[in-house]
Amino acid sequence: MTSAQIRPGLFITVEGVEGVGKTTNMAFIREWLERAGVELVCTREPGGTPLAEELRALLLANRAEPVDPCAELLMIFAARAQHLSQVIEPALARGAWVLCDRFTDATFAYQGGGRKLPAAVIETLESLVQGGRQPDRTFYLDLDVETGLARARKRGDADRFEREAREFFEAVRQAYWQRVQANPARFTVIDAGVSLVEVQAAIAAGLEDLFAQIKGEGQ
Ligand code: Z5A
Numbered sequence: 001m002t003s004a005q006i007r008p009g010l011f012i013t014v015e016g017v018e019g020v021g022k023t024t025n026m027a028f029i030r031e032w033l034e035r036a037g038v039e040l041v042c043t044r045e046p047g048g049t050p051l052a053e054e055l056r057a058l059l060l061a062n063r064a065e066p067v068d069p070c071a072e073l074l075m076i077f078a079a080r081a082q083h084l085s086q087v088i089e090p091a092l093a094r095g096a097w098v099l100c101d102r103f104t105d106a107t108f109a110y111q112g113g114g115r116k117l118p119a120a121v122i123e124t125l126e127s128l129v130q131g132g133r134q135p136d137r138t139f140y141l142d143l144d145v146e147t148g149l150a151r152a153r154k155r156g157d158a159d160r161f162e163r164e165a166r167e168f169f170e171a172v173r174q175a176y177w178q179r180v181q182a183n184p185a186r187f188t189v190i191d192a193g194v195s196l197v198e199v200q201a202a203i204a205a206g207l208e209d210l211f212a213q214i215k216g217e218g219q
Helices: 022-035 050-060 069-093 104-114 119-130 145-153 166-182 196-218
Strands: 011-016 040-044 097-101 137-142 187-191
Touching (some): 011 104, 022 137, 050 069, 069 097, 069 104, 104 166, 137 166, 137 196, 166 187, 187 196
Parallel strands (some): 040 097
């Protein structure tokens, strides 16, 4: 029996501030789950469909015109609505697992914490766009902002978010921690400030724990 048969339709997200190593570790999680026999759809936000990727490009582009935080928020949820209806919900409905690089926790962190939009406004859009859909498990990679920004700077050209000041990312990190504290059963917190080998050992332990939990639920 494969893991997907034990528990079909699991939604896993990966979150963290700038430079935390999400892309690197998404590939690790993907390989780990595929080795375990999971049918996996790997995707990202904002993005994941042609239209949502166009919205992503609009969101990330540097531009002279200041972007209103509310316009930013609505574009993110427009992309999410498309992504959910075209990719995430169909995959979960057929029993595949979905591994997504960022989801609505990022909205509470960046648009809530970073841009200071009220949580109640984000919750209203969350309810409209997602209904009751929430990730089943979220790997939150935590790293101090200074180290994260130093890692990210090595990548070259900064997008519109990456040009924000350090205080913005401190507020983002703080908002992530509020999400973790409000939903402790959903989050697996990973210290991303250690070597990649150690980070991936911690992620593997988190995945083992998830499998033990779903096996327990299936008995
Ligand atoms: N955004 C938003 O505002 N609201 C929302 O609701 C959503 C998103 C969903 C794009 O996201 C932007 O969208 C994002 C927030 C906003 N902007 N910001 N900031 P994204 O996820 O595509 O962009 P990103 O944050 O830049 O993520 P990334 O590309 O996955 O980068 P990363 O997390 O920094 O990962 P990385 O490229 O794997 O790692 C960075 C470097 O560190 C790289 O050279 C690695 O080799 C190195 N690394 C990784 N791990 C280690 C360890 N352990 N030690 C040493 N070096 C390491």
